[in-house]
Amino acid sequence: MNDAGYSVWDLNSDGKYFLLTYQLQLGRWDDVVHSVGALSKADFDETPALHHLAALATLIPTVPQDFRAIVLTQVPFDVRDFPLASNAVAMDARRTAHLHFLRAVEAAKQLACPIAAKMDDEYALWLELRDPVQSAHGKNRLENKLRDLNTALGFVHYALKFGIKLDLGAVERDIERSVAINGGMTIDAAIARFALAFTQPTPEEAANYIARHHDQLVAHIDTRLMQYRQIELLSRSGLIERASEVLNRMLEAGIPAEQESNLRRIISEAQGGNSIESRKAQYETTGALGDLINLVAELEDHQHWDDLCKFGRRLFEETHSLIDAERLVNAFSKTHRSEELVGFLKENPYQLSQSNHLRMSYAWGLYHEGAFLESRAILAELSDEAGHPNYRALHVNLGIATGDWASLSTYIADEYQNRNSRSAHDLIGAAELALHLGLPHAKDLVFEAAAKASDDSAALSAAYLTATSAGWEDNPQVFQWLEKAAALSGEDGPLQRMSLKDILDRKPEWDRRESETWRLLAHGEIPLFLAAQSLNRTLIDLTTFPALSNLTETDPRRRNAIPAYSGNRVPLEFVVRGKVVALDATALLTLSFLNILDVALDAFGTVYIPHSTLGWLFKERQKAAFHQPSRIANARKVRDFLATDVLKKFSPSTVASSDLAAQIGDDLAALIAEAEKVRDREDTQHIVVRSAPVHRLSTLMEEEADVSAHAAVLSSCLSVVEKLRRKGVITADEEKRARAYLQLHEKPWPNQPDIADGANLYLDDLAISYLLHLGLLGKLKAAGLTAMVSPRELSEANALISYERISKEVTDAIERIRTSLNSRIESGHVRVSGRRNFDEMEAKSVPEHPSVGILALAPLCDVSIIDDRFLNRHANIDSEGTQAPIVSTLDLLDALVTAGVLSDDDRLEHRTRLRRAGYFFVPVTVAELERCLMESTVTKGEVVETAELKAIRESVLRVRMSDWLRLPEEVPWLDGTLKAFVYVLRNLWGDKAEIEEITARSNWLEEQIDIRGWAHSLVPDNADNVVRIERAAFILSLLTPPNGVQKSVVDAYWNWMEERILIPIQKQFPKVYDWLVDWYRSSVAKAAETELSDEDNS
Known part of the structure; x- marks a missing residue:
């Protein structure tokens, strides 16, 4: 045509039809585009078959060049995974092609061309199923076709690929019926049978299925294709000899050298060859798209995520397919390459709009990059996925990481409402959140979880620990969870049985490690957070908690040291206004302790914090609370009883036997000595209430002490219960419950004395514990008995109450940090760094700690503020070729005074508080x-x-x-x-x-x-x-x-x-x-x- 001087514009509609046909067959893709652009409405009206060609011509650019020939003749067999580009331009082209196919169907029906109508309708259906916008409509159409006996078999492979459940036995019967009716295998029945081969339980059975039905299928399915699949399946089954036999038959019939090479590679891999390396070599040799697809599939099967990032990106650049985009994003997620993940999806926004999976991955990627507000916005668009574990997990993570902990109340409420569909571990996690945030449903969630965890030792033990931390251990069910968890735990289970001797055998090693850690900390040779981890403590346990405790300690010798500042530092002057700073967790704790965090944050232009900061703070808050509130309640009762004269403080007036003290301890020996003291002109009975047996101190509870010489003054708790009943102080039901409990926890003393009216009772700590549990301690005075407690018991009660007070102050300090950071993250004043890559670190608690994350912020900041002696002994942080000066909160106080934010009086007040709190080297x-x-x-x-x-x-x-x-x-x-x-x-x-x-x-x-x-x-x-x-x-x-x-x-x-x-x-x-x-x-x-x-x- 070109030589004759003609163009497509010179042809009538039929001429354009023949031209397009030849251009498509010859693969003249640019010419095809040009010719389609010359088609007019009149051309389609005069030659309706042009709709079919226009559809193919419009669809072809969305298909990789290597696979375009397949699409020209039929819908590919692999209807779900066949690569189709999914960017904005491609989707427009696919939808245009879809309209042409539908018009071709209408034209074919009008012209009584059922075969053409069926073919074009199948193309249209395929494009509908692959289009996120039209997929629901496509599925409805597919289901209708499956219900129609005349069309069902032709769409069996669609159903299998797009997740529509089928009765496979019924499909087999329909195929046999079709063979009987038609006197042989039809194309629809053949495709259905070939699809059923890949539903067989094992690769070997699939290969046998193809072989068994080969003669039926060969009329409609290419022999080479079936043999190729047989070799793949037999190789996967390890049946190398049979796979080789099939290959030999193919070689006898003649196959291209490239195909022979591929098949020999498949068999070689099955014989123990490195499948990934061989596929890499194959792809590097040919550069063929099919080989790249095979390589990527193998990398995904073997979870070689790093290589998949490289080759998956190449594949996507070839196909621009949604499936390949999802595979690549999954590889980015697996390798923690959140920056690449976010960048890739920002470059391909149209892919993002088509897939909830990609949007969820994008939300996670943004979260890992510290873009919490953007992540939250994307997550809000996925509200229809609210029940998905990924959605729920990110919702919780964002609530914690932004400091918006109150938002978790909706999550807790949803988990409770949907508790029947949640696992035991889901409910335990929700219960722990509810408990630590003081939200409702915590107890209900724990008990629901335990009910579901009938044979799960990990869940039962978690339920037990959560219940005891909340103070619900008095409930009989709670101890049953522990017993059951212990029974279910194997050698690797969450609970291990150990004797006291086994535990004490480990003590020297623990003592050595503890001593070495404290030595390193004292010498400034270990960071605070690592020392805390080694000591099984939190960072707050080494900073804020002792600081608050030190404030009320009058003896400086008993104040704990807080190594926030290095003695080698000299004051460093810097300007705060407009500066970009990085704040370490230690500095946040100090500023909150001084109650100037808001003032400090507002003085800077921008503040960066490590990604894990608020997650770490949330865990610190969980651990800061006293986890046995029942002990606090009991301590308060003891102190109240002392204040109201229900109990009296024991003041010894005699010295206990040193031999007896060596056997049973100083406290109990002192009580016995006081009870046995000879008192002239006094008839009052003096009795020591202590449950039997008493063990020798040096025998690890393996040997009972001989206290028979003191039997006249020793009484059990049960004897006290009987006395209370005789005096009319407790009811029969109260006595019954007390007897049942004490029978499990104590033995009666032989020949123990009856407790006389008006007796003086000396209660040891175990007796106090039992009587408190039974609710009887406060009733002794009403029975006319005088009960005395040791100074140690009173001291422990006071210590517990003091601990609770300090815990409350620590929680307040944490809350100040949370509130300050949350409001400024929302406003953008505080920015969060991206999460670090943890692949090389096995114990994630170390690299995830904000005191590690602060080191990576140097390139972003003018200064880093760190209150850790080990770290701020250095002048700078070097990272990525840049340096950021290290300053402490002491330097910050000076800078705030210079800036006029604080006065000299304020500075002196804060430095005084630091000194009184035990901060060293001020x-x-x-x-x-x-x-x-x-x-x-x-x-x-x-x-x-x-x-x-x-x-x-x-x-x-x-x-x-x-x-x-x-x-x-x-x-x-x-x-x-x-x-x-x-x-x-x-x-x-x-x-x-x-x-x-x-x-x-x-x-x-x-x-x-x-x-x-x-x-x-x-x-x-x-x-x-x-x-x-x-x-x-x-x-x-x-x-x-x-x-x-x-x-x-x-x-x-x-x-x-x-x-x-x-x-x-x-x-x-x-x-x-x-x-x-x-x-x-x-x-x-x-x-x-x-x-x-x-x-x-x-």
Whole structure:
């Protein structure tokens, strides 16, 4: 045509039909597009068959070139997975092709061409099923065809591929019926039978099925195709010899070399060859799309996700198919490549709109990248998937990660409402969330979970632990869960039976590990979060909890050390306004403890936090609460009973036998000694209430102690119950329940005495526990009995109540962090980093911790704020070729003062709180020391410390009493502190000061800087010599009198020096004193020589 000077525009409709036919057959794809563009409505009206060709021509660009020939003649057999592009352009083309096929059906019916109508209708149905928008309509049409006996067999393979359940036996019968009616196999029956082959239970049976029906199928199914499938199936079954026989038959008939190579590769792989490597080699050799598809399928089958990311992307670039997009995204998810996943779906938004699976993956990817708000928005679009585990899990994760923990209440309510369709583990997870957030349904969910977990030891043990942490352990069912879980647990189960001896045998190793961890922490050689993990504690257990506890501890020696700051740091100035900062978990805890988190966050331009921050905080909150509230309740009862005189505090008036104490413990021995004490002129009975038996302390509860010599004063709890019943204090039912309980928990003492009226009862801790459980402890006084509890019991009760109070304060501190971060994540002021890739890390608790995540934020930030001595001893974080300075909250306080956000008074208040809370290595500045010292009063020659000055002294003293100061590394803190004291001391001696007050304050300062207190931190092998040298250096710094002051002040200063320092040093360190005298003489002589020399020169 071109040579003759004609174009498609010169042809009539029939001519265009023949031209398009030949162009499609010859694969002239660009010409096909051009010709289709020349078709007019008149052409379709005159030659309706053009609709079929126009449909194929429009559809072909969406099919990979290697597979286009297949589509030209028939709908591919693999109707679901055959690659079709799914981007926006491709979907428009597919829908246009679908319209042409439908019009071709109408035209064929009008022209009485049923075969053409059937073919075009099948193409249309196929495109409907593959179109997310039309798939529901397509399924309805498919189901109608399956119900029609005239068309059903032709669509069996569609049903199998698109998930429509079939009665396979009925299909077999329909095929046999069709053969009988038609006198042989029809094309529809053949396709149905071939499809049934792949429903067989095993690959071998599938191969046998094809072989058995080969003669029937061969008229309609290509022999090579059937043999190819047989070889694949037989190879998968390990039947190499049979597969080789089929190959030999194919070779005899003649097959292309490329096909022979593929089949030999399949058999080789079945013989133990590396299937993936061989398929890689095959693809690299041919570059064929079919080989790439085979490689990708093998990679997916063997879960080689990294390779699948590489080759799956290549496949998608060839096909632009939705199925290939889903496969690639799945590989990204498996390899935690969330950045690539999100980027890929942003590049292919139309794919995203077609698949809920992709949208769910996209929501997860955004979550992993820290884009929580975007992830939440995508998840909201998937509300019809609300029952899916993936949806529910992401809903919970987003609620936790954004700090919007209140939103989890709807999740809990949904889980409770749908509890019948949830697994035991689902319900346990929901119950734990409800419990820790104080939401309803927690107890119901736990009991529902336990009811479902009849044979699941893990779920039962989880239900038991959740119930006991909530204080429901008194319910008889709860202990039954534990017993059943223990019975079901095998060697690898969640519960293991161990004797007390087995546990104690492990104690030395645990003690060694604990001791080593504390040593590393004291030396600054391990981060706080790793130390906490090694000690089976949380980060809050090593920071906020002891800080709050220290505030009420009056003895500095008993305050726990909090290693938030390194002693090698010097103050670092930085500007806060407009800066981008990264905040570590430790800094968040400190700022919340100081109650200035909001102030600090608002001072910066942008704040970054590690991805795991709020997830970590949520777990810390779970662990911060006291997990046996029943013990708190009992402790309160004991204290209330003491306050109301129902119980009395035991005060021993005699000394217990040391031998008895060695056998049964000091407390019980003291009670027995008090009961056995001879009292003149007293008839009151004295009885020790203790359940039998009593075990010897040194036998790990394996040997009972012989206390028969004390039988006259020993009584069981049951005896107390009987006394209460006789006195009319408890009912028969109460007695019955008490007897049933005590029969399981104690033995009666032989020859135990009857409890007399008005008796004094000495209750040991076990007896108190039993009587509290039975609700009888508060009824002893009503029976006329005097009950006494040991000081240890009272101390434990007070400790528990105090722990509850501190736990509440810790929870408040956590809540302040949550609230502050949540509101600013919502506003965008706080940004969250992407999640790290954990493939190389086995124990995810380490890399997921925010103190690890903070290290990756250096490239994004101007500074990183970290309150961990191990980390902030370094000046910078180096990451990806960039550096971010490390600062602490102490530096931040200074920066906030400089910026006018805080005042000097605020800073002093916060530094004082840190010192009182046990934060080590808070530096002492001249300004604050001078201020605090001068604000303190002097009474009778002694400084009366203000709270701020006392905090400074006790903070330095606490460090001095420990072995935490590492020298020479942390010399900057010690040197700066001592110099501050010396500087302030010298500045005291001015003209306007009262000498008496100056002297008192100088005495106070001198006491704080005695170098002898630091001897243990100096060079151990030469400590004495170092002390002498440092002491001498300190004295030298004071030997120069104050300048520019009145002579009376100078004289007073020298008097103070002589009395306070020189005379004691002469007595204690005469060699040092002699050295100082020599040095001073030498200095005077040099000064005189210098004067004479100056005079001679003049």
